[in-house]
Amino acid sequence: MTTLNTANAVGAGDAATVTATATANTFHILRLRLQKKEHGRFISHLDLMRAFERTVRRLQLPVALTEGFHPHYRISFGPALPLGASSSAEYCDLILTARPEQSALLEKIGRHLPPGLSLIDGSYIDNGQSLSDFIMRASYRVRLAIGDFATAEELIALGKRILESEQFPIETETRKGLRTIDLRSGIDQAQWAVSGEELICDLFLAAGSANNLKPQDALIPFIRKGAAPNELHRAGLYGKSGQNWADPFGNVLLKWPEVKIEGE
Amino acid sequence: MAAFDVIGFTLQYELSYSNILYMLDLAGIPLQAAQRSEKDPLIIAGGPCTYNPEPLADFLDAVVLGEGEEVIVEIAELLRKLKQAGAPRREKLAALAGLPGVYVPSFYQVEYAAADQTLSFVRPVKPGIPERITKRIVQNYEAAPFPVCPPVPFIDIVQDRIALEIQRGCTRGCRFCQAGMVYRPVRERSPEKIKQLMDANICSTGYAEITLSSLSSADHSCIAELAADSIAQYGASGVTISLPSLRADAFSVALAEKMESSGRKSSLTFAPEAGTQRLRDVINKGVREEDLIDAVESATAAGWRSFKLYFMIGLPTETEEDLEAIGALARIVLSKARAAVSAAGAKGKNSVVTVTVSASTFVPKANTPFQWRPQDPIATIRQKQDLLRRVVRGRGIDFQWHDPETSFLEAVFARGDRRLGAVLEKAWRSGCKFDGWNEYFDFDLWQRAFAECGIDPTFYANRQRDYQEVLPWNHLSAGVDRSYLISEDQKAGQAALTEDCRTGECLGCGVCQTLDTQPSISKAVDTP
Numbered sequence: 001m002t003t004l005n006t007a008n009a010v011g012a013g014d015a016a017t018v019t020a021t022a023t024a025n026t027f028h029i030l031r032l033r034l035q036k037k038e039h040g041r042f043i044s045h046l047d048l049m050r051a052f053e054r055t056v057r058r059l060q061l062p063v064a065l066t067e068g069f070h071p072h073y074r075i076s077f078g079p080a081l082p083l084g085a086s087s088s089a090e091y092c093d094l095i096l097t098a099r100p101e102q103s104a105l106l107e108k109i110g111r112h113l114p115p116g117l118s119l120i121d122g123s124y125i126d127n128g129q130s131l132s133d134f135i136m137r138a139s140y141r142v143r144l145a146i147g148d149f150a151t152a153e154e155l156i157a158l159g160k161r162i163l164e165s166e167q168f169p170i171e172t173e174t175r176k177g178l179r180t181i182d183l184r185s186g187i188d189q190a191q192w193a194v195s196g197e198e199l200i201c202d203l204f205l206a207a208g209s210a211n212n213l214k215p216q217d218a219l220i221p222f223i224r225k226g227a228a229p230n231e232l233h234r235a236g237l238y239g240k241s242g243q244n245w246a247d248p249f250g251n252v253l254l255k256w257p258e259v260k261i262e263g264e
Numbered sequence: 265m266a267a268f269d270v271i272g273f274t275l276q277y278e279l280s281y282s283n284i285l286y287m288l289d290l291a292g293i294p295l296q297a298a299q300r301s302e303k304d305p306l307i308i309a310g311g312p313c314t315y316n317p318e319p320l321a322d323f324l325d326a327v328v329l330g331e332g333e334e335v336i337v338e339i340a341e342l343l344r345k346l347k348q349a350g351a352p353r354r355e356k357l358a359a360l361a362g363l364p365g366v367y368v369p370s371f372y373q374v375e376y377a378a379a380d381q382t383l384s385f386v387r388p389v390k391p392g393i394p395e396r397i398t399k400r401i402v403q404n405y406e407a408a409p410f411p412v413c414p415p416v417p418f419i420d421i422v423q424d425r426i427a428l429e430i431q432r433g434c435t436r437g438c439r440f441c442q443a444g445m446v447y448r449p450v451r452e453r454s455p456e457k458i459k460q461l462m463d464a465n466i467c468s469t470g471y472a473e474i475t476l477s478s479l480s481s482a483d484h485s486c487i488a489e490l491a492a493d494s495i496a497q498y499g500a501s502g503v504t505i506s507l508p509s510l511r512a513d514a515f516s517v518a519l520a521e522k523m524e525s526s527g528r529k530s531s532l533t534f535a536p537e538a539g540t541q542r543l544r545d546v547i548n549k550g551v552r553e554e555d556l557i558d559a560v561e562s563a564t565a566a567g568w569r570s571f572k573l574y575f576m577i578g579l580p581t582e583t584e585e586d587l588e589a590i591g592a593l594a595r596i597v598l599s600k601a602r603a604a605v606s607a608a609g610a611k612g613k614n615s616v617v618t619v620t621v622s623a624s625t626f627v628p629k630a631n632t633p634f635q636w637r638p639q640d641p642i643a644t645i646r647q648k649q650d651l652l653r654r655v656v657r658g659r660g661i662d663f664q665w666h667d668p669e670t671s672f673l674e675a676v677f678a679r680g681d682r683r684l685g686a687v688l689e690k691a692w693r694s695g696c697k698f699d700g701w702n703e704y705f706d707f708d709l710w711q712r713a714f715a716e717c718g719i720d721p722t723f724y725a726n727r728q729r730d731y732q733e734v735l736p737w738n739h740l741s742a743g744v745d746r747s748y749l750i751s752e753d754q755k756a757g758q759a760a761l762t763e764d765c766r767t768g769e770c771l772g773c774g775v776c777q778t779l780d781t782q783p784s785i786s787k788a789v790d791t792p
Contacts, residue, residue: 050420051418054416054469054470056472057472057502060501065500065501070502070504108293114416114418192609
């Protein structure tokens with residue numbers, strides 16, 4: 001795979017100082033990593049949250065409730081994924097009022113998730129940041145059909161041009177209408193490889209509350225050149241651990257993430 | 265779909281009939297039962313509209329009257345055996361006709377009188393076919409199977425919650441209400457059974473809302489304890505409990521308040537159905553103005569600010585005075601609610617009260633005391649709606665009404681006969697579908713279909729029928745005696761009330777004798 005640029009681009013700044021989500025010792029945070037595959041790709045972010053909440057209720061887990069007249073389970077999810085994308089990085093935090101034994105609990109949750117969703121990993125997090133405070137980067141693998149309007153070389157040259165520029169403004173459609181965003185500031189790293197009629201792109205993008213680039217927006221210049229995404233997969237979510245990038249369980253990345261998709 | 269052995273349709277609403285033809289066509293199944301071959305599935309219908317399925321007689325192989333829990337198993341076992349034996353379609357239909365509660369329309373012959381176009385007779389074409397089909401009920405409601413593991417969709421659907429049926433039937437005896445007549449007798453599930461089903465459903469689905477459904481859930485003799493217990497058990501895990509409809513009285517409001525303990529209250533709906541006490545007595549709707557005011561005052565005190573009042577227009581014996589009284593009642597509700605709001609010292613946005621009046625059009629239904637009564641012609645309904653628009657007005661009052669054409673078509677099919685089959689097919693072929701949806705409903709197409717078939721729809725909707733007339737559904741019984749329906753219709757003429765049979769005394773509607781059963785109430789209580 002041709003690495004075009006591995007230097008850190010303009011980032012979102014260091015993570016906020018560590019704040020414990022659970023204010024009292026009586027709460028226990030169980031962090032889970034879920035996978036969306038096959039038909040699960042067509043479960044939207046809101047539907048995913050509801051499906052997970054129902055799974056938890058079926059199991060009658062000791063989840064803490066929000067205050068107020070309409071109490072809800074205290075469950076928080078990482079950043080939303082576009083509908084149609086698969087993912088092996090759907091993280092969520094479950095705030096529990098008790099601490100059931102971890103492996104049995106994980107086994108139980110994994111067994112009761114609906115088809116299309118599965119549990120990859122999970123662990124109690126004792127001194128962590130909330131997912132929304134922690135997450136700053138997301139890695140994606142996109143398989144782009146090259147199309148008839150541009151060659152693979154031209155698409156790679158376009159990618160190179162984006163990474164070498166100071167700014168790369170594009171227009172994108174938001175709920176509030178057309179808006180110009182700077183693509184460059186949201187792309188940390190990217191690499192491309194040609195595989196048959198497809199261009200395989202691995203993207204390491206800004207994600208989270210400070211700066212966020214949607215993968216579908218990152219692809220706009222390529223789509224305008226006739227490329228069409230065949231598949232979009234989120235491989236990981238990351239935040240800062242000291243000077244390094246780490247996943248939400250604290251596993252430090254020694255080099256920038258290799259995208260691994262189950263089944264490849 | 266065509267690969268199934270049997271396909272079942274629920275006849276929930278007359279205006280869904282065109283969609284049944286549409287679905288059959290999309291599945292590549294011949295529309296007419298007579299044209300189906302050995303390889304085609306059997307098309308069976310159930311549901312409330314089966315108490316007059318005659319307009320669909322051409323399209324249905326069989327119809328099941330009444331409760332399905334037991335008969336559906338009998339049908340499946342019978343058909344499985346016959347399929348294994350390689351029995352032809354005709355033999356399967358004959359076997360189905362032998363099951364109690366199953367009606368096979370093709371085994372009946374109908375004839376019309378040349379003089380007035382009414383039915384001369386409906387009778388079996390061969391021996392061994394019953395002259396009269398009586399609905400089925402489950403022998404033991406408490407033990408009847410209830411789904412505890414329903415499919416749970418990912419997307420946010422309408423009615424995205426557990427609907428737990430806590431009782432069947434209703435004893436209020438409103439004379440226009442088909443459900444109130446055909447689902448008799450009233451049977452309650454015990455609180456223990458309800459809690460057990462609730463638990464099983466929550467554990468299998470994970471739903472956060474349960475509605476305790478029935479025709480009149482506040483009538484369940486244990487509803488107060490049931491509500492309190494369920495909230496105590498599930499409230500802490502974020503599960504909300506709700507009731508589908510409310511009676512207009514303070515008891516029901518207290519119940520709703522217990523369940524909806526939220527800060528912001530949505531609107532409350534009551535159904536007085538008619539504007540004057542006289543007309544409410546005619547339809548045997550046991551709601552008094554005092555009850556309604558009581559309900560509104562307690563609801564306002566509990567925090568509700570928005571009320572919906574449902575009325576029906578075109579009821580038998582209705583006069584202008586009854587319609588004007590709808591406006592007066594809406595104003596009384598508004599002023600009582602406003603007084604209660606200012607007494608509570610509410611200010612600003614929280615002091616704004618709204619009353620929405622919704623007026624639907626009366627549709628006489630088969631197997632009710634009003635089955636002989638005419639529906640008001642479309643022009644009359646329009647005049648009545650004009651009058652209502654003049655009298656139901658003012659700040660804080662909103663008025664909603666329905667297209668009279670829709671209700672007219674509903675009335676035609678609700679009491680239609682087999683001659684409407686041709687109209688239905690023609691209308692569907694000319695493009696009618698989703699008739700229950702305003703954006704699809706095309707009354708002109710329907711009128712053309714009636715004209716082309718030489719059928720006058722007002723014959724079905726707007727004609728006063730004689731007690732002696734052979735009605736298209738005469739051979740189909742919901743268990744309630746014809747003589748009881750007649751006596752109820754006559755009492756309506758005198759605005760005389762009929763009691764609720766929950767209070768103990770049998771009213772002689774005949775359902776318990778016909779079906780060899782009895783009402784089952786968990787706990788004897790004084791009905792409010």
